[in-house]
Amino acid sequence: GAVVSQHPSWVICKSGTSVKIECRSLDFQATTMFWYRQFPKQSLMLMATSNEGSKATYEQGVEKDKFLINHASLTLSTLTVTSAHPEDSSFYICSGSRENTEAFFGQGTRLTVV
Amino acid sequence: ILNVEQSPQSLHVQEGDSTNFTCSFPSSNFYALHWYRWETAKSPEALFVMTLNGDEKKKGRISATLNTKEGYSYLYIKGSQPEDSATYLCAFTSGSARQLTFGSGTQLTVLP
Numbered sequence: 006g007a008v009v010s011q012h013p014s015w016v017i018c019k020s021g022t023s024v025k026i027e028c029r030s031l032d033f034q035a036t037t038m039f040w041y042r043q044f045p046k047q048s049l050m051l052m053a054t055s056n057e058g059s060k061a062t063y064e065q066g067v068e069k070d071k072f073l074i075n076h077a078s079l080t081l082s083t084l085t086v087t088s089a090h091p092e093d094s095s096f097y098i099c100s101g102s103r104e105n106t107e108a109f110f111g112q113g114t115r116l117t118v119v
Numbered sequence: 120i121l122n123v124e125q126s127p128q129s130l131h132v133q134e135g136d137s138t139n140f141t142c143s144f145p146s147s148n149f150y151a152l153h154w155y156r157w158e159t160a161k162s163p164e165a166l167f168v169m170t171l172n173g174d175e176k177k178k179g180r181i182s183a184t185l186n187t188k189e190g191y192s193y194l195y196i197k198g199s200q201p202e203d204s205a206t207y208l209c210a211f212t213s214g215s216a217r218q219l220t221f222g223s224g225t226q227l228t229v230l231p
Contacts, residue, residue, distance in 0.1 A: 009162070039219065041221075047223065048208075048222060048223035048224060049221040050221075051219075051220070098163075100219070107165050108153075109162075110163045111162060112161065112162045113162070
């Protein structure tokens with residue numbers, strides 16, 4: 006299957022700082038990138054959907070000014086958690102989708118804000 | 120809000136046992152149903168994508184069925200092995216949307 010590379014795998018940052026997470030589709034063009042978050046013992050929750058070259062669509066309750074998503078090319082999307090706080094500590098995972106096909110996941114990023 | 124439910128939440132079986140889990144989803148405006156296997160510290164791996172009512176898919180010892188009219192899918196594992204231990208996620212796509220709505224997963228542990 007297609008490969009999505011997500012970095013970093015885990016990150017610890019101080020409260021108030023910003024963290025950038027990258028997802029690259031290595032062998033296909035991801036026309037759509039989905040960003041999910043998973044809190045302990047909960048399901049994957051969609052945060053936002055981004056299509057290459059356009060603004061991301063955020064799910065209800067997700068602050069677009071806090072979670073900045075950039076999808077400038079068909080192979081790269083980034084999620085920046087701005088002014089991170091301990092409650093933002095979570096598992097973040099992206100998945101890239103080609104037109105009307107299944108989605109391929111990155112490895113996920115474990116974020117801990119201290 | 121789309122509601123995708125999986126049961127059971129967790130399951131322990133002995134090596135060699137066969138098992139199955141359920142995914143239920145909205146029966147209206149169906150587009151596709153996905154099954155993923157998610158092993159610890161790895162990316163979720165796509166198992167099946169099913170689009171037609173009555174679809175049955177098989178990959179080795181794992182198979183899945185789909186009933187879009189009543190809104191459920193079963194995943195079966197025959198002769199479970201310890202390496203089958205993982206969280207199995209189902210995800211639903213409605214209409215022509217490409218976003219996936221996930222269930223909470225079934226965590227399978229196969230005991231040697």
